[in-house]
Amino acid sequence: xxxxxxxxxxxxxxxxxxxxxxxxxxxxxxxxxxxxxxxxxxxxxxxxxxxxxxxxxxxxxxxxxxxxxxxxxxxxxxxxxxxxxxxxxxxxxxxxxxxxxxxxxxxxxxxxxxxxxxxxxxxxxxxxxxxxxxxxxxxxxxxxxxxxxxxxxxxxxxxxxxxxxxxxxxxxxxxxxxxxxxxxxxxxxxxxxxxxxxxxxxxxxxxxxxxxxxxxxxxxxxxxxxxxxxxxxxxxxxxxxxxxxxxxxxxxxxxxxxxxxxxxxxxxxxxxxxxxxxxxxxxxxxxxxxxxxxxxxxxxxxxxxxxxxxxxxxxxxxxxxxxxxxxxxxxxxxxxxxxxxxxxxxxxxxxxxxxxxxxxxxxxxxxxxxxxxxxxxxxxxxxxxxxxxxxxxxxxxxxxxxxxxxxxxxxxxxxxxxxxxxxxxxxxxxxxxxxxxxxxxxxxxxxxxxxxxxxxxxxxxxxxxxxxxxxxxxxxxxxxxxxxxxxxxxxxxxxxxxxxxxxxxxxxxxxxxxxxxxxxxxxxxxxxxxxxxxxxxxxxxxxxxxxxxxxxxxxxxxxxxxxxxxxxxxxxxxxxxxxxxxxxxxxxxxxxxxxxxxxxxxxxxxxxxxxxxxxxxxxxxxxxxxxxxxxxxxxxxxxxxxxxxxxxxxxxxxxxxxxxxxxxxxxxxxxxxxx
Amino acid sequence: xxxxxxxxxxxxxxxxxxxxxxxxxxxxxxxxxxxxxxxxxxxxxxxxxxxxxxxxxxxxxxxxxxxxxxxxxxxxxxxxxxxxxxxxxxxxxxxxxxxxxxxxxxxxxxxxxxxxxxxxxxxxxxxxxxxxxxxxxxxxxxxxxxxxxxxxxxxxxxxxxxxxxxxxxxxxxxxxxxxxxxxxxxxxxxxxxxxxxxxxxxxxxxxxxxxxxxxxxxxxxxxxxxxxxxxxxxxxxxxxxxxxxxxxxxxxxxxxxxxxxxxxxxxxxxxxxxxxxxxxxxxxxxxxxxxxxxxxxxxxxxxxxxxxxxxxxxxxxx
Numbered sequence: 004x005x006x007x008x009x010x011x012x013x014x015x016x017x018x019x020x021x022x023x024x025x026x027x028x029x030x031x032x033x034x035x036x037x038x039x040x041x042x043x044x045x046x047x048x049x050x051x052x053x054x055x056x057x058x059x060x061x062x063x064x065x066x067x068x069x070x071x072x073x074x075x076x077x078x079x080x081x082x083x084x085x086x087x088x089x090x091x092x093x094x095x096x097x098x099x100x101x102x103x104x105x106x107x108x109x110x111x112x113x114x115x116x117x118x119x120x121x122x123x124x125x126x127x128x129x130x131x132x133x134x135x136x137x138x139x140x141x142x143x144x145x146x147x148x149x150x151x152x153x154x155x156x157x158x159x160x161x162x163x164x165x166x167x168x169x170x171x172x173x174x175x176x177x178x179x180x181x182x183x184x185x186x187x188x189x190x191x192x193x194x195x196x197x198x199x200x201x202x203x204x205x206x207x208x209x210x211x212x213x214x215x216x217x218x219x220x221x222x223x224x225x226x227x228x229x230x231x232x233x234x235x236x237x238x239x240x241x242x243x244x245x246x247x248x249x250x251x252x253x254x255x256x257x258x259x260x261x262x263x264x265x266x267x268x269x270x271x272x273x274x275x276x277x278x279x280x281x282x283x284x285x286x287x288x289x290x291x292x293x294x295x296x297x298x299x300x301x302x303x304x305x306x307x308x309x310x311x312x313x314x315x316x317x318x319x320x321x322x323x324x325x326x327x328x329x330x331x332x333x334x335x336x337x338x339x340x341x342x343x344x345x346x347x348x349x350x351x352x353x354x355x356x357x358x359x360x361x362x363x364x365x366x367x368x369x370x371x372x373x374x375x376x377x378x379x380x381x382x383x384x385x386x387x388x389x390x391x392x393x394x395x396x397x398x399x400x401x402x403x404x405x406x407x408x409x410x411x412x413x414x415x416x417x418x419x420x421x422x423x424x425x426x427x428x429x430x431x432x433x434x435x436x437x438x439x440x441x442x443x444x445x446x447x448x449x450x451x452x453x454x455x456x457x458x459x460x461x462x463x464x465x466x467x468x469x470x471x472x473x474x475x476x477x478x479x480x481x482x483x484x485x486x487x488x489x490x491x492x493x494x495x496x497x498x499x500x501x502x503x504x505x506x507x508x509x510x511x512x513x514x515x516x517x518x519x520x521x522x523x524x525x526x527x528x529x530x531x532x533x534x535x536x537x538x539x540x541x542x543x544x545x546x547x548x549x550x551x552x553x554x555x556x557x558x559x560x561x562x563x564x565x566x567x568x569x570x571x572x573x574x575x576x577x578x579x580x581x582x583x584x585x586x587x588x589x590x591x592x593x594x595x596x597x598x599x600x601x602x603x604x605x606x607x608x609x610x611x612x613x614x615x616x617x618x619x620x621x622x623x624x625x626x627x628x629x630x631x632x633x634x635x636x637x638x639x640x641x642x643x644x645x646x647x648x649x650x651x652x653x654x655x656x657x658x659x660x661x662x663x664x665x666x667x668x669x670x671x672x673x674x675x676x677x678x
Numbered sequence: 679x680x681x682x683x684x685x686x687x688x689x690x691x692x693x694x695x696x697x698x699x700x701x702x703x704x705x706x707x708x709x710x711x712x713x714x715x716x717x718x719x720x721x722x723x724x725x726x727x728x729x730x731x732x733x734x735x736x737x738x739x740x741x742x743x744x745x746x747x748x749x750x751x752x753x754x755x756x757x758x759x760x761x762x763x764x765x766x767x768x769x770x771x772x773x774x775x776x777x778x779x780x781x782x783x784x785x786x787x788x789x790x791x792x793x794x795x796x797x798x799x800x801x802x803x804x805x806x807x808x809x810x811x812x813x814x815x816x817x818x819x820x821x822x823x824x825x826x827x828x829x830x831x832x833x834x835x836x837x838x839x840x841x842x843x844x845x846x847x848x849x850x851x852x853x854x855x856x857x858x859x860x861x862x863x864x865x866x867x868x869x870x871x872x873x874x875x876x877x878x879x880x881x882x883x884x885x886x887x888x889x890x891x892x893x894x895x896x897x898x899x900x901x902x903x904x905x906x907x908x909x910x911x912x913x914x915x916x917x918x919x920x921x922x923x924x925x926x927x928x929x930x931x932x933x934x935x936x937x938x939x940x941x942x943x944x945x946x947x948x949x950x951x952x953x954x955x956x957x958x959x960x961x962x963x964x965x966x967x968x969x970x971x972x973x974x975x976x977x978x979x980x981x982x983x984x985x986x987x988x989x990x991x992x993x994x995x996x
Binding site: 057060062065086087089090091092093094095098099101102103106107108109110111112120121124125156158169172176 | 887888889890891892893894895896897898899900901907908911912985986987988
């Protein structure tokens with residue numbers, strides 16, 4: 004048997020409520036981390052997974068305290084250790100790679116110093132040796148020109164580079180155990196795939212044990228040997244990662260896997276009803292009881308114990324796992340999308356370009372924008388009524404920028420945005436009349452920020468109704484309640500404030516507000532990326548239902564290609580503010596033809612250990628689109644030569660109506676990808 | 679960077695120009711002028727005309743503004759009406775006195791404020807924090823005329839340790855002034871220190887809760903090293919601007935305290951010259967106080983720019 008390096012025994016962590024009750028965030032957790040293995044801890048927000056990871060370093064956040072149990076490392080309990088002794092373990096024996104490296108690097112200290120600090124603390128190297136070691140570490144995490152990177156401040160690096168610095172910093176102390184708290188969550192798909200590949204390499208190379216905490220089963224599937232599934236502060240399932248992903252024998256894991264959109268399946272995933280209970284509201288019985296499809300009477304009053312099944316090497320907390328065992332192939336039953344496409348054009352963007360460049364004084368006076376190489380250029384899209392079109396691309400691809408210009412929030416530099424074939428929408432918001440404003444509504448990424456915290460749900464939804472339709476009194480009230488019912492919220496929500504709602508509920512209110520204006524077009528800016536997976540599926544289903552009811556057109560922006568696959572009819576792929584490929588989603592996803600589309604799709608992480616991401620291109624960050632030629636020339640692995648550098652590629656149209664902008668002839672593009 | 683400094687200085691000068699215009703126009707609009715005030719009931723006929731001619735008030739307003747502005751740039755603000763002496767000479771000792779008071783308050787108050795703020799933040803919700811926070815909130819809420827009066831009552835009248843009010847001439851030497859300023863300094867420093875300590879406390883707490891501090895702890899950085907390297911530089915950066923505003927306030931805005939202690943500083947001069955309708959002095963004071971605010975704010979902004987790597991590199995890139 005391999006050596007155990009971290010032993011968590013009956014760990015409970017919680018806080019004192021205002022009434023003085025103890026409220027548990029972690030309930031009686033026991034698990035072991037073995038030498039050299041990678042353990043994935045997965046769960047939705049609020050499941051206690053980060054608290055558990057921090058406890059493994061003997062760290063408990065301000066306001067929380069240990070109620071019972073221990074975290075044993077080298078046969079001493081970290082939670083009872085003095086700070087002085089902990090300082091010798093942290094960074095040297097156990098190191099952390101944080102979620103958001105951009106925030107986790109001290110802003111006033113240079114990269115080199117921050118790594119050097121770890122070396123000073125945890126090694127006996129002399130100054131010159133340390134300098135060499137810093138270069139070595141930065142090289143190991145594949146950062147270009149380590150000497151110059153070391154002299155930079157954190158804000159001068161891109162997100163992916165910052166994350167690599169955090170990895171280098173953690174490796175400085177040559178730890179035995181690495182804790183990773185959502186290390187790739189804020190990154191672009193391609194960067195994420197590269198960072199994960201690096202982590203896998205490091206795990207093999209150094210033999211370090213890793214604990215990988217994430218809400219993303221796709222990422223977990225790529226790295227872990229063993230998976231722990233957490234739900235409301237408890238371990239509900241623990242076992243070898245392949246078994247858990249292929250044959251989940253706990254209803255929560257089963258539902259979670261079903262609610263994840265997959266690239267290989269068109270249509271919407273099934274949603275899980277309800278939400279995770281808040282800490283302190285747990286009653287007797289199983290905490291998953293309300294949301295479970297397999298629950299029985301006894302689940303209501305008796306809480307199941309974690310049961311170890313020898314034959315599967317798996318622990319499960321469910322009375323009914325046996326019935327799930329026989330039937331738990333995750334067959335995603337998918338609600339097929341009914342396309343309500345009509346052959347009528349509703350919005351037309353022609354030759355739209357947008358510039359973020361600062362205007363010169365003369366241009367400001369003449370009220371014009373002169374920028375030879377604007378952020379977004381040559382956007383021609385024709386959107387049909389009832390269509391869901393998705394704009395995809397990495398950060399900086401201009402997808403949100405285009406959305407803002409359609410909404411009128413950002414002035415275009417040139418081009419025409421035409422509504423309903425004949426109405427030109429002014430690029431200046433002030434020149435749009437109220438009806439122009441009504442027909443286009445926005446739903447934002449983060450409902451916490453887009454809902455006024457001082458307004459009740461009623462006031463939030465009433466605003467568009469009053470503004471556009473002048474409704475008052477009884478009629479207003481009736482309309483609000485109708486809208487709330489449409490988004491599956493009851494009447495009693497009217498008097499609540501946003502802070503009293505869960506993330507999913509808030510986003511539903513935002514959806515209701517958008518529909519209150521009876522718009523023709525709704526712009527959705529990453530509407531599900533702030534939500535948990537199970538909630539995401541429910542919101543996607545709701546959006547689809549509303550679209551079928553009202554015949555609304557959606558313009559959907561997302562970085563999550565699987566979500567886009569699930570909901571959209573057509574996809575437009577953007578790189579550096581230029582269109583690369585536009586086509587029906589089934590064709591774009593099945594025959595990824597543009598080299599960039601191929602890169603994007605290759606980097607998607609599926610919750611399946613057998614599907615590995617394909618890393619086609621380097622994850623370089625380009626600051627500005629190239630002056631001439633193809634926008635993707637800097638990263639393209641199939642670059643032809645001077646033609647790509649000098650000439651803007653032509654549009655090529657495939658038989659299925661897929662337009663690709665590339666110099667490589669269609670036949671060759673398709674031939675290579677089929678192989 | 680240089681371009682930015684020049685731009686900020688130009689903006690400051692424009693601000694000063696606008697302030698001077700506003701005060702000039704303001705004094706023009708007010709009914710009555712220097713001559714009617716000076717001559718009181720005799721302000722009519724020959725005598726008034728003569729006075730106008732003597733003070734140069736008979737030329738159009740813009741010409742008077744121009745000549746005033748040209749002289750003011752050279753440091754000549756004209757004559758004070760009440761004392762019939764050059765305003766330069768009136769201002770000189772007052773500025774010195776205000777500087778003495780302000781620097782004493784700064785040298786005592788700011789270090790104490792920083793220490794209290796940091797201590798309360800680091801021992802948040804523990805005994806030192808609760809005790810100090812109670813005191814600072816208390817000190818913050820008592821208006822300065824009450825605390826000043828109480829100080830006089832207790833220390834000057836009951837204990838008879840220090841003089842209660844300043845009755846020395848305006849232009850005494852520093853050593854003679856010293857015992858007189860102790861009570862005013864305490865009164866001012868109390869409020870100022872309390873405000874700043876609260877500010878520093880919340881700023882440090884905010885940084886302590888940041889992810890990079892958590893990261894430093896998890897990296898195994900010893901506590902005090904973490905405080906000095908990772909916390910304080912980031913937490914005290916926003917304090918620079920508050921300190922700057924406090925200094926400007928100390929130089930011209932501590933009117934109440936100066937009046938209570940009869941302290942001959944700039945603040946009291948403002949009140950005096952307004953009630954004497956000594957308009958040239960009011961104008962001069964407005965310009966001087968405005969320049970103090972503008973230049974100290976400019977300095978504070980430049981310091982923030984130098985110390986914050988984020989702003990520094992951004993500027994260079996542009």
